[in-house]
Amino acid sequence: MLHSDTRRLTYADTDPAGILYYASWFPKMEALWSDFLFRTGFRQDHSLAARGWTTVTRATQCEYLVAARLFDEIRLELRIGPAGTTSFPLDYRMVRLDDDALVSRATTTIVLVDGAQRAIPIPPDFRRRLEEWAR
Template identity: 85%
Template sequence: MLHSDTRRLTYNDTDPAGILYYASWFPKMEALWSDFLFCNGYRQDQSLATRGWTTVTRATQCEYLVPARLFDEIRLELRVGAAGTTSFPVEYRMVRFEDDALVSRAKTTIVLVDGAQRAIRIPEDFRRQLAAWAQ
């Protein structure tokens, strides 16, 4: 795990039956990813100007495995997978703090793009950083 955050579920996240509301999880995952990048010196608001590229999400998937109740504390965990030519996966786990139950797992595919929003090869310096994070 590279980065994590713990959040208490609100009614926006789940209903009284423990059914997770899918639309509330993706913003939490994106916030964890943005915070991780920021903490590691990669500011998304400056990346295009300073590096000539930025990141966009190309694909998402999420599996909901067990119910989570209102006010459960959930630990969101982030991992980075092996990079391809222009993209790499970011993997997430949502774990209930109380019993360490895996509530859901997700993956986003991140692509590097230039100012015209065209996919570009991952630059070697960033590729090395991704490889270090993937270990």
């Protein structure tokens, strides 16, 4: 696992029955990725000016395996998969701490783009970092 964070689900995360609303995972996944980048010095708000590229989300999918409920404590886990030419996958697991149940898993495809929002090849220095993080 590359990075993780633990969150307790709040009322804002759930539907009126207290079950996690399906779209609630997506902001949490983005927050985990952004936090990881920030901690490693790859600030997204500086990337385009400093490096000439930034990252955008191309696709995302999420499988809901077990219901998560109000006040469940969830560990969100981040892993990075093998990089392609212009993109790489982020793999997420959401695990309920009370019973270690895998409640959801997701993948997001991240693409590097230039200032005109055109996909660009992953630069060698960033590719090396991705390979280190994928181990």
